[in-house]
Amino acid sequence: MSTLKYSRQRESIKEYLNSSCEHPTADMVYMSVRQEFPNISLGTVYRNLNLLADLGEAIKITTPNGGDRFDGRTAPHYHFCCTKCGNVIDLDLKELTHVNEAANEHFDGIIESHSMMFYGTCSDCINNQ
Amino acid sequence: MSTLKYSRQRESIKEYLNSSCEHPTADMVYMSVRQEFPNISLGTVYRNLNLLADLGEAIKITTPNGGDRFDGRTAPHYHFCCTKCGNVIDLDLKELTHVNEAANEHFDGIIESHSMMFYGTCSDCINNQ
């Protein structure tokens, strides 16, 4: 195991992630952080996003289209993913403990709390035709 | 719009999908169907899997690691994905209508029925250390 060293790039990535509500892709993070560090590479962005996710300082969200999304909000909450536009939206529900209980009656694995992902159509995609 | 024509390859893919309970990846379908059609190409497998999904005769399941999974069982049911081994398992819960109702109180998109995905650790990965 290696000791973590400070890096200004990682700090900038973390800061952007915490200030953004849009669950950015790695490329969106790259575009934004490049304003402060014009020479930063996409590889460095990926390395740091994965590192932050491993450290529990960010959440990596798998989506069906257009790449994974990242979330700097680590307090437990649910996510919804629009299958039309691909956007990810926070769902501020109370914890769905009864769902896990119901699942465990029929299933002997362990369901991770707040892990479940909802899919459907977001309000923007409903309105814009 | 084009008219669908019969193909023995597509029929074989559909048959394998219906007989399998393991939510195979495109590559697993390829390996299996190749026993009957040694010259079938991976591109054809992908084209047919996507076609079947579009026709509603199969379900395409996005997973965090190792590629998408496909399911020939089209009757509504939930899925669990093990974040350790990547396997997808059917969850035979009653429909979680109260979850959708709870979500709709805080959210004005449309959550697709039976769309949600649960994540965690499957029993195999718990037992095998």
Next chain:
DNA sequence: CTTTTTGCAAATCGTTTGCATGGAC
């Protein structure tokens, strides 16, 4: 001075696509 992190480019993985040929109708 040692170890971690970076930038860069090449590699990898899953998936899609263009095109000429073969099969369905």
Next chain:
DNA sequence: GTCCATGCAAACGATTTGCAAAAAG
């Protein structure tokens, strides 16, 4: 004969990796 489906190989997009140079400690 007309389209649709196939096999093949090349292209693609997202992500990871190897490596020498730069930064942190």
